[in-house]
Amino acid sequence: MSFKLNESNFLRQFRDSDSREISKLSAAQFIQVWEHYDEDGNGYIEGEELDGFLKEFITSVNPDGSINSQVSDKDLAELKESFMEAYDDNKDGKIEIRELAQLLPMEENFLLLFRFDNPLDSSVEFMKIWSQYDTDHSGFLEADELKNFLRDILKGASKSQDVTEDQLIVYTDTMLNVFDSNKDGKLQLSEMAKLLPVKENFLTRQIFKGPSAITKEDIDGVFSLYDRDNSGTIENEELSGFLKDLLSLAKKDYDSTDLTEFEETIMKGCDTNKDGKISRKELTMILMALSEQV
Incomplete structure (x- = not known):
């Protein structure tokens, strides 16, 4: 048995027409990719979603999909094993947004948001950070408070140019778009816990x-x-x-x-x-x- 490539390969649009390498993604493009493959919106690419992503990742190299547009069961299984070995850091059998960020090329500043000193050792550290940035003690991180958190993360992680206010606004909106599950424009505790994960409960x-x-x-x-x-x-x-x-x-x-x-x-x-x-x-x-x- 083999899996046939969809008529429209979502990842192909992000590959350079000459080198066939995936071009550096902006924050908005990276989130586009994430949301496309996390079809059920549960915060993971897993099961059939993961199979679909891996098939399209491989076959997107072909400009039009007219050749090598099929992936056999055996090839898919081998690819999945290698991929998960390399990128499934917590070995839970699914891909989180941080793990996907290791694979796809992204603009430097936005990538840093997924590479700061994480995961935290315990939820004690998480609650200290939460208290620090929930400055109005509302029990939520509103957009401005989240922006301050992201600014400090980038300031501490980046050794290159400063992040502009416009970039910060884009990053804040992007993070809210991904992690604000109930779409109320702010992060509650459980939503922030996905953005700022703890190593192990x-x-x-x-x-x-x-x-x-x-x-x-x-x-x-x-x-x-x-x-x-x-x-x-x-x-x-x-x-x-x-x-x-x-x-x-x-x-x-x-x-x-x-x-x-x-x-x-x-x-x-x-x-x-x-x-x-x-x-x-x-x-x-x-x-x-x-x-x-x-």
Whole structure:
């Protein structure tokens, strides 16, 4: 069996007519490519979407598709294996927008937005950044706040020319276009988490997904992940980061209000000494409850 190329190969328009290499993409063009192949808009290119992208990536080299316009099952499988080995950084079997950015040539400044020191080590860092840029404490990052975030990222990452205000506006609009899932013109917590990913939600590990006994080492590992200042308790942004990770296990889309309500529920049941912090003993209670619910 072989897969026939679509009559219209979307990627072909971006290849240089002479060299057949993909030309440097602008921010708008890169997002065009992303949205074309992420057909269901779930933030990943996966399954049939990924097969379609890979087939068109290969066959777009041909100017008109009149020759070599088919890709065999075997060729596709080999290509997919090599491609995922090279670009699927988190090994989840699908391609995120950051991973696609490694493959396609893009204008330098916009590419830097996908190459800053990422992913973050933990959601504690995420919440510190969130608090820093949510300057009006609305619980959302509006366009101006997101623009300030992008400006600082580019300023820290770029060793070349400064980014113009017009470029920043384009980049902000582009990022909102991609990550603002509910199209309300601002980013909520779960949307920003896709733009600024954390290396791993430790709480998704198998040890918390069933009746197997959680060891003292498991609890120590989680506690040290969130107790960043080694104070002996999880508090402030540490607590917010932990609760964000916990909430994301239950909800795909969530905002600051959801996080606040979730914090009230969790702390009411587990903050036995009512100090607004989580001790090692209280964390043990939460993790044991988590494993029993799965």
